[in-house]
Amino acid sequence: MSDLTAFPITKRWPAQHPDRLQLYSLPTPNGVKASIMLEEIGLPYEPHTIDIGKNETFGPEFLSLNPNGKIPSIIDPNGPNGKPIGLFESGAILIYLAEKTGKLLSSDPALRYETMAWVFFQMASVGPMFGQVGFFHKFAGKDYEDKRPLQRYVTESKRLLGVLETRLADRDWIVGDAYSIADISLLGWVRNLVGFYGAGDLVDYKALKHVPAWLERCLARPAVQRGLEIPKRP
Structure with a gap:
């Protein structure tokens, strides 16, 4: 089982399935980029609702993963070299997931x-x-x-x-x-x-x-x- 305790955000939003990619988001135009991508590529993931109306992105737990305080953010327990990685910025997340799975980004x-x-x-x-x-x-x-x-x-x-x-x-x-x-x-x-x-x-x-x-x-x-x-x- 993956150990995600090094990521403080998991104390506020505990992972029920720590072996899966963790998504911290909300269905906004930026947020749905990550959720649509994950649905398209079929990678197992666990979504966590971040209530931006309550400024949850500006709490210390969320800021520990994304210093800019914006959704979406992710933790991949199976990142490069098999080590967990946290990412923010929806464009970076799209490219990362595309390269990880070889889907929706041409190899040409x-x-x-x-x-x-x-x-x-x-x-x-x-x-x-x-x-x-x-x-x-x-x-x-x-x-x-x-x-x-x-x-x-x-x-x-x-x-x-x-x-x-x-x-x-x-x-x-x-x-x-x-x-x-x-x-x-x-x-x-x-x-x-x-x-x-x-x-x-x-x-x-x-x-x-x-x-x-x-x-x-x-x-x-x-x-x-x-x-x-x-x-x-x-």
């Missing part, structure tokens, strides 16, 4: 780096911009009298959707001919923008053709459907 060097480029595109641009639209349109920011911040983020989000629309004009998936971690990294954010954030009209989502069709293909995958609900919300 050119396609591999192209895939990672699109994952970084999501991390650096799509996530931050779509998230700001959500804040200024749905949450506290909607009460700001100055609407210039919202318009700035809406304009940039429309541009980013245009990048994806062009990319998907002649392909079913973001990279090559196959679904990959690039699709996983992006699907939750596009879904959230037009769904939970209710910003579809703001970004002219209905004017797009290829992005909505791609999102439907992603959401039709059983592993995606399962991953979108893991862990259970508090």
Whole structure:
């Protein structure tokens, strides 16, 4: 049996199955990247619900695994050289799990780096911009009298959707001919923008053709459907 006692987070969220990968997350656009990936690759794991509404990510136990206080984070008891490893940052987790299992990241060097480029595109641009639209349109920011911040983020989000629309004009998936971690990294954010954030009209989502069709293909995958609900919300 694996010994995870070196990780303080396990004192707050004990592992019932310490031989399995431990997932600390919530079904947010970033959180579902890890749960969808784990469902897709079939690696046994144990999910732990982290209540960000109660600021649980900023407690000392969670910060011991992720100093930035964000979900998702993981502990793999069977990490490199057979030793446990803790990881944070959803993009890093996607790449780690892909390389660990040899799934959803091409072994062809050119396609591999192209895939990672699109994952970084999501991390650096799509996530931050779509998230700001959500804040200024749905949450506290909607009460700001100055609407210039919202318009700035809406304009940039429309541009980013245009990048994806062009990319998907002649392909079913973001990279090559196959679904990959690039699709996983992006699907939750596009879904959230037009769904939970209710910003579809703001970004002219209905004017797009290829992005909505791609999102439907992603959401039709059983592993995606399962991953979108893991862990259970508090």
